[in-house]
Amino acid sequence: MVDRRRFPAVPVLLISAALLFALYQIHRILIPFALGFAMAYVLNPIVSAFELRGLRRWVIVLMMFLFAAGALGFAAGSLTDLVTTQFSSLQVMAPSYLVKSKTLIAGYERDLIRRLPYGYGAIVSKAIDQRLTGPLVDQLENVPTYVLGLFPILSFLLLIPLVTFYMLLDGPDAIDRFIQACPSRYVEQALHLISEIDASLGSYLRGIIIDAFAITAAAFVGLLVLDVNQALAISILAGVCNFIPYIGALLAGLAGGLVALFQYGNIWAFLRVAALFCAIRFLDDWVLQPLIAKQTVHLHALAYLLTLLIGGEFFGLAGLIFAVPVVCILKALITVVWAWYSTETQLRQPAMLDAAMMPYT
Amino acid sequence: MLKFIKKLFFDENFREKKVFLRSLDLFKDLSNREVGLLAQSLHSRTYHAGEILFMEGDIGRALFILESGKVELARRDARDGQSRVIFTIEPGDFFGEMALLEQLPRTATATATERSKLHLLYRSKLDNLLHSHPRVGITVMTHLAQLLSSRLRRASAFSPAASGAVDG
Numbered sequence: 001m002v003d004r005r006r007f008p009a010v011p012v013l014l015i016s017a018a019l020l021f022a023l024y025q026i027h028r029i030l031i032p033f034a035l036g037f038a039m040a041y042v043l044n045p046i047v048s049a050f051e052l053r054g055l056r057r058w059v060i061v062l063m064m065f066l067f068a069a070g071a072l073g074f075a076a077g078s079l080t081d082l083v084t085t086q087f088s089s090l091q092v093m094a095p096s097y098l099v100k101s102k103t104l105i106a107g108y109e110r111d112l113i114r115r116l117p118y119g120y121g122a123i124v125s126k127a128i129d130q131r132l133t134g135p136l137v138d139q140l141e142n143v144p145t146y147v148l149g150l151f152p153i154l155s156f157l158l159l160i161p162l163v164t165f166y167m168l169l170d171g172p173d174a175i176d177r178f179i180q181a182c183p184s185r186y187v188e189q190a191l192h193l194i195s196e197i198d199a200s201l202g203s204y205l206r207g208i209i210i211d212a213f214a215i216t217a218a219a220f221v222g223l224l225v226l227d228v229n230q231a232l233a234i235s236i237l238a239g240v241c242n243f244i245p246y247i248g249a250l251l252a253g254l255a256g257g258l259v260a261l262f263q264y265g266n267i268w269a270f271l272r273v274a275a276l277f278c279a280i281r282f283l284d285d286w287v288l289q290p291l292i293a294k295q296t297v298h299l300h301a302l303a304y305l306l307t308l309l310i311g312g313e314f315f316g317l318a319g320l321i322f323a324v325p326v327v328c329i330l331k332a333l334i335t336v337v338w339a340w341y342s343t344e345t346q347l348r349q350p351a352m353l354d355a356a357m358m359p360y361t
Numbered sequence: 362m363l364k365f366i367k368k369l370f371f372d373e374n375f376r377e378k379k380v381f382l383r384s385l386d387l388f389k390d391l392s393n394r395e396v397g398l399l400a401q402s403l404h405s406r407t408y409h410a411g412e413i414l415f416m417e418g419d420i421g422r423a424l425f426i427l428e429s430g431k432v433e434l435a436r437r438d439a440r441d442g443q444s445r446v447i448f449t450i451e452p453g454d455f456f457g458e459m460a461l462l463e464q465l466p467r468t469a470t471a472t473a474t475e476r477s478k479l480h481l482l483y484r485s486k487l488d489n490l491l492h493s494h495p496r497v498g499i500t501v502m503t504h505l506a507q508l509l510s511s512r513l514r515r516a517s518a519f520s521p522a523a524s525g526a527v528d529g
Contacts, residue, residue, distance in 0.1 A: 052397045056372045176405050179481075184412045187481065188422040188460075191404060195485040343420040343464050 024314070031318050032156040036163025038205050038325070045206075047168055061168045065161070100262045189340055196332035204328055212242040214288055215280060219252070222276040228260045228269075238277070243321050249284075253277030303327075375400065381428060382480075387455060387504045395497045402486040408432075408473035417470045421460030423481045427452050430477025434469040444470065458505055461487055 023030065043064065050060040113125055167174075175194055182190045216239030223231035234256040241248030253274055260269035304324070311323025379396045382388050382403075388396055403426070408414060414425060417437055425432075432450040437443070447469060450456055459465060461484050491498030 048401055051372070051375070052394065052401065054371045054376060054397075056370060059370050172401070172404075179404055179406050184406075184408055184414060185416065185419070187406060188415065188419075188483075191481060191483040192422055192485075195483055199485065199489075339464075340420075 027315055027318060032159040033163050034322060036160045037167055039160060039164040040167035041202055041205050042209050043168060057171055058169055065165060100265055193336045196335050197329055200328040200332055201325055208243060211288055212239040215239050215242050215284060218280045226272055228273060229263050230259055234259060249281050384453060387501060390500050391497060398494055398497055402490060403480040403482055405480050408477045410473055410475045412473050414471035415467050418466045420464050421457055421467050423483045424455060424461050425457045426455040426480040428478040428480060431474045432477055433472050433474050436469045460484060
């Protein structure tokens, strides 16, 4: 009899549960590492392409970082004024936008009350104040706080490149070390798992980054055409928000629409920007995403939404960003375990070709 | 000076790995760049003496290329249940190639008899190469088909009655 391997289900489940619990406890610390890992994943094909020419990995990575630093320095020099002007203008304009929004709502309110029978106006006015104006204005006042709340992310700006640098430097050696550490008889399974994760996660990450750049560019051009203030800031926001599936596009469209609404003081400006973001979303969903999705993880739309909801519920913004990549890994894990189980238990038999019955000629 | 710069900037291990791979029949028709692509798709692992690479009956998922050391292939005899060494793999040989075609149970147990360095080519990596660089994939597949044909021809020569072979 041939020795058969039994899947060590209980230890694997216990270790997985302990790992998940530990990850949940320290998930905030892991965010820059996860982002650095994602960045390294995206950049790795460039390093591999140069490595193919025989160059040492550290030389390529160092050159890449020096080039990136130079490019960033140049971009900072030429774009600082533009970005500073736009963000300062947003800061200066925020109070006036607030006043305009109050005036706008008050105008609509007056118009509505005028059309209502006598007596109902006071009730509707009170209800609008309590349920719409109050909360809306409260939220608008909080917008600068929300924007400033994004700035802790800037502290990651130092950590993320560092993590990316070391991960790129390690590259395939890290995988070989992992394989080396695997018990010898599980090496093929480990390779299977790595290949599956690499296939779905790598292409998903590369896909969304290309997508984010495309959306930033499209939004910037569109907002310039519509002559909306803070076009660059809004389009960068649109690109960054694209990392948060579905909700991201809504957030960016809302931000752009509100800026246009306050700038022009009429609802048509808001609708024009909303239409622009709808068009971008449409082009993204129907043209770009299918191109990218060909090589990325295929999740059912409902599973996709459920993933985001669960991620958001447990981990907030980080959950929304990382939910899909984590599902990519889990999907790869399930695929590998199922392939292993089905072949080891011989649930799936290899096909015997009819032509195999013919003699060898 | 030039030699020093070259040594500093260029990866000698990668060059040696390519030279080694090109010495194998399986990859002999590939260009320098194509061998480089293949080298990037391989994973390396060092096995200690006595370590089992895979066992008879395990589902095969990778091709093994022995760079250094020695690996023994043993098969259990159905009559007495004893395991017998059927072949010793030497550096430059490869084995387990059928895993690249079908996920079938291994027909022998592979054990490293001394410290051995092996390169593993996983099936999906070869699939990726087939899609992104068809010439590499096709060359490897052609050599695999030739190897399979040679083995079948050899098996037919040993027992033509059993195989029903009509050797051309």
